[in-house]
Amino acid sequence: xxxxxxxxxxxxxxxxxxxxxxxxxxxxxxxxxxxxxxxxxxxxxxxxxxxxxxxxxxxxxxxxxxxxxxxxxxxxxxxxxxxxxxxxxxxxxxxxxxxxxxxxxxxxxxxxxxxxxxxxxxxxxxxxxxxxxxxxxxxxxxxxxxxxxxxxxxxxxxxxxxxxxxxxxxxxxxxxxxxxxxxxxxxxxxxxxxxxxxxxxxxxxxxxxxxxxxxxxxxxxxxxxxxxxxxxxxxxxxxxxxxxxxxxxxxxxxxxxxxxxxxxxxxxxxxxxxxxxxxxxxxxxxxxxxxxxxxxxxxxxxxxxxxxxxxxxxxxxxxxxxxxxxxxxxxxxxxxxxxxxxxxxxxxxxxxxxxxxxxxxxxxxxxxxxxxxxxxxxxxxxxxxxxxxxx
Ligand SMILES: *Cc1c(COP(=O)(O)O)cnc(C)c1O
Numbered sequence: 001x002x003x004x005x006x007x008x009x010x011x012x013x014x015x016x017x018x019x020x021x022x023x024x025x026x027x028x029x030x031x032x033x034x035x036x037x038x039x040x041x042x043x044x045x046x047x048x049x050x051x052x053x054x055x056x057x058x059x060x061x062x063x064x065x066x067x068x069x070x071x072x073x074x075x076x077x078x079x080x081x082x083x084x085x086x087x088x089x090x091x092x093x094x095x096x097x098x099x100x101x102x103x104x105x106x107x108x109x110x111x112x113x114x115x116x117x118x119x120x121x122x123x124x125x126x127x128x129x130x131x132x133x134x135x136x137x138x139x140x141x142x143x144x145x146x147x148x149x150x151x152x153x154x155x156x157x158x159x160x161x162x163x164x165x166x167x168x169x170x171x172x173x174x175x176x177x178x179x180x181x182x183x184x185x186x187x188x189x190x191x192x193x194x195x196x197x198x199x200x201x202x203x204x205x206x207x208x209x210x211x212x213x214x215x216x217x218x219x220x221x222x223x224x225x226x227x228x229x230x231x232x233x234x235x236x237x238x239x240x241x242x243x244x245x246x247x248x249x250x251x252x253x254x255x256x257x258x259x260x261x262x263x264x265x266x267x268x269x270x271x272x273x274x275x276x277x278x279x280x281x282x283x284x285x286x287x288x289x290x291x292x293x294x295x296x297x298x299x300x301x302x303x304x305x306x307x308x309x310x311x312x313x314x315x316x317x318x319x320x321x322x323x324x325x326x327x328x329x330x331x332x333x334x335x336x337x338x339x340x341x342x343x344x345x346x347x348x349x350x351x352x353x354x355x356x357x358x359x360x361x362x363x364x365x366x367x368x369x370x371x372x373x374x375x376x377x378x379x380x381x382x383x384x385x386x387x388x389x390x391x
Contacts, residue, residue: 144174
């Protein structure tokens with residue numbers, strides 16, 4: 001079986017680049033070859049103009065006040081590191097307390113843990129069975145020396161949408177800034193940093209049908225908070241992120257965000273209907289099938305399902321024709337059940353039986369029917385094997 005025969009239901013790990021995005025990018029690999037930092041010649045200035053045009057588009061698509069608020073990075077992981085470590089360092093020593101919640105992406109949790117090891121105080125709030133943080137708990141955990149609150153727009157494993165705008169109001173009341181990792185929410189939910197009142201907002205190209213290796217950090221309000229740069233060198237990106245800008249990537253990110261915004265209402269309804277159909281078929285055919293984070297508002301294409309009595313890893317192994325995830329792609333080399341599900345209070349065995357199915361722009365109704373049938377067949381087969389007494 002080649003990769004092409006496999007039904008791809010792992011869009012939260014990465015999306016295919018939309019052909020319209022590739023088309024927009026192509027001239028920037030060949031025809032526009034100059035470094036946008038080479039202002040002393042015309043090709044360089046043309047490259048710079050294209051980069052700044054892309055920055056305008058990204059600013060508009062994420063709800064930034066102006067293009068100067070956008071810093072291009074190599075992806076969401078780098079944007080999160082810059083936002084968190086950079087803001088914490090900028091706001092120290094007066095504010096030394098950092099606040100987040102347990103189901104954040106590792107690229108949020110790990111920089112915060114490193115800061116804690118360096119002397120900052122870190123509070124990691126728990127979440128309910130729905131995967132959401134409670135705003136009353138967040139309010140109670142805020143302190144006068146809280147530097148920042150980091151809360152994702154939507155979770156990569158369950159699709160649970162967090163109450164970011166409410167958290168921003170609470171953070172601002174105590175003088176803290178709010179960072180939002182919108183890598184998963186972007187392209188699937190209306191994205192507006194201003195409406196969320198996020199001071200720092202992260203997006204990634206390859207989660208929105210753009211290329212891998214590009215992302216952006218939006219610093220809303222510009223000068224109010226200037227994170228301490230983490231990559232030093234030639235002073236690119238307003239001194240916040242040195243390194244020759246990834247011009248084809250920036251063009252691709254801009255085009256991808258533009259397409260996602262234009263197609264969002266129709267596309268989210270279509271994908272949500274496919275996801276609902278997938279869950280409906282599996283719940284009808286299988287006892288002991290549970291939807292994780294069912295109680296939360298969820299991303300349209302994400303379904304995290306537990307299958308009582310089977311091992312998620314064994315189920316994956318018996319489904320070579322369906323590409324799905326167990327937990328976060330970034331941690332799938334670990335055999336442990338998903339920390340996100342465990343943080344939600346999902347029992348270990350059920351967490352270990354869970355699969356993440358994430359549908360997207362190129363998922364068809366026929367693929368959903370086939371995948372649902374295959375998953376149900378394999379769950380029933382594995383359960384029957386377990387029940388059969390050993391010879
Ligand atoms: C994928 C993802 C990231 C990391 O994005 P990269 O661009 O691959 O670094 C960060 N946060 C969330 C929520 C994600 O889903």
